[in-house]
Amino acid sequence: MIDKAVVRVPGKINLQLSVGPLQKDGYHELATVFQSVSLFDELTLTPIESGAITIDCGGKAGVPEGKENLAYRAAELMMDRFDIESGVAIKIKKEIPIAGGMAGGSANAGAAIVGIDSLFSLGLSRNEMEKLGAELGADVPFTISGGTAIGTGRGDRITPVLSRGTYYWVLALSTSGLSTPAVYSECDRLREGMDIAAPHVSDELLQSLTHGDAKSLGKKLVNDLQPAACSLKPALRLILDVGIDYGALGGIVSGSGPTVAFLAENEEHALDLVVALTSSGVVGNVVRAQGPVPGARIVTDRT
Ligand code: ATP
Numbered sequence: 314m315i316d317k318a319v320v321r322v323p324g325k326i327n328l329q330l331s332v333g334p335l336q337k338d339g340y341h342e343l344a345t346v347f348q349s350v351s352l353f354d355e356l357t358l359t360p361i362e363s364g365a366i367t368i369d370c371g372g373k374a375g376v377p378e379g380k381e382n383l384a385y386r387a388a389e390l391m392m393d394r395f396d397i398e399s400g401v402a403i404k405i406k407k408e409i410p411i412a413g414g415m416a417g418g419s420a421n422a423g424a425a426i427v428g429i430d431s432l433f434s435l436g437l438s439r440n441e442m443e444k445l446g447a448e449l450g451a452d453v454p455f456t457i458s459g460g461t462a463i464g465t466g467r468g469d470r471i472t473p474v475l476s477r478g479t480y481y482w483v484l485a486l487s488t489s490g491l492s493t494p495a496v497y498s499e500c501d502r503l504r505e506g507m508d509i510a511a512p513h514v515s516d517e518l519l520q521s522l523t524h525g526d527a528k529s530l531g532k533k534l535v536n537d538l539q540p541a542a543c544s545l546k547p548a549l550r551l552i553l554d555v556g557i558d559y560g561a562l563g564g565i566v567s568g569s570g571p572t573v574a575f576l577a578e579n580e581e582h583a584l585d586l587v588v589a590l591t592s593s594g595v596v597g598n599v600v601r602a603q604g605p606v607p608g609a610r611i612v613t614d615r616t
Contacts (some may be wrong), residue, residue: 318358318431321425322456322609323349324408324415324602326567326574328522328530331512335501341449344430344470344512346519349459350482350574350604354420355612356384357404358428365400366392373409375490385416386449387425394445397433412490414542414568416452420609423456427609441494443471459608461522463514477525479585480576480604483553483561484575487571487595491542498539512537531562531576542570549573551595559589 324345333342361367364542366388370376379385383402392398401423405490409417423446428435439457446453461476521530536542545548549566552573556564560582561575575590577583583601590599 318428319612320356320424320428320609321353321612322420324352324607325349328534329515329518330536330538333512336508340467345464345468346362347464347602348461349606349608350551351606352408353601354409354568355406356424356428358432359402359545361400361402362411363398363400367402370405373407381423384425387422391429395435404435405452410486410572413572415572419450419452421447422453422455424609431611457608476522476605480527481580483575483577483583484588484600484602485573486598488597491570493569496538497540499544502540503540528562536564536565538569539566542566546571550591555593559586560587
């Protein structure tokens with residue numbers, strides 16, 4: 314056993330999020346294309362006395378520090394599955410927006426799996442860790458692999474995608490989050506009486522990625538949850554309009570929102586967009602991020 318494992322894990326945006334009809338089990342089949350972007354949470358894991366799991370998020374508002382924290386649940390799963398007798402203390406430094414549609418909680422679960430694998434020298438493959446992650450939530454496997462990938466099923470069946478080059482994103486962050494279940498319910502409500510087809514990943518979007526063509530990718534961004542997120546938070550429509558008016562190649566609500574992601578042509582264009590969006594007064598907090606980046610990775614594992 315080592316003294317400490319530090320894991321850095323990125324947030325994600327969905328370049329495509331196609332949502333199938335509501336199924337009898339309450340879930341929806343998804344066809345999604347994820348991309349990890351350079352907003353990172355950092356988890357520090359240290360062994361403590363037998364059986365205990367502690368979570369310290371520095372009192373960050375909106376992040377539970379007990380059993381409801383997804384990193385706690387990941388640690389509990391790992392301890393049970395691998396008969397680990399030691400306990401673990403997990404410190405979380407959050408940069409990924411909370412309840413922002415960027416899979417921050419799932420990313421912390423993915424990072425906890427990677428951290429515990431390293432801390433207790435379990436020697437698991439990425440694939441084995443992703444399978445464990447899928448037991449905790451549909452978004453968790455992708456946070457371990459990162460990069461750019463297709464997600465099918467509930468979004469948990471991951472296939473990497475060829476993506477050339479770097480994409481420059483400008484993210485409009487909201488001060489208050491949106492609950493993912495509430496956004497799905499609103500989506501179902503808005504679709505009442507409509508015939509919804511089974512979801513498919515767009516070949517055209519995949520081609521844009523293969524060619525590293527940001528301009529064409531900008532036009533292909535699509536999120537079936539966007540009308541629902543905008544219905545619950547009408548300010549998102551204005552933010553999307555303003556970003557496009559200021560020359561973004563495309564704009565999309567990320568996942569269940571409320572983060573809005575704008576695609577820029579290059580780094581300079583991204584900076585211009587940040588300035589324009591900030592001075593427009595419609596967004597409080599605007600940050601830049603690049604993608605794709607790798608998923609949960611050990612930064613250092615020794616004190
Ligand atoms: P997703 O995109 O996966 O639907 P999200 O990015 O919209 O999720 P999260 O930041 O994962 O949202 O947070 C959703 C809720 O999960 C929070 O409101 C919080 O109560 C809970 N939560 C549990 N564990 C964590 C964690 N480690 N970090 C942040 N939130 C967490």
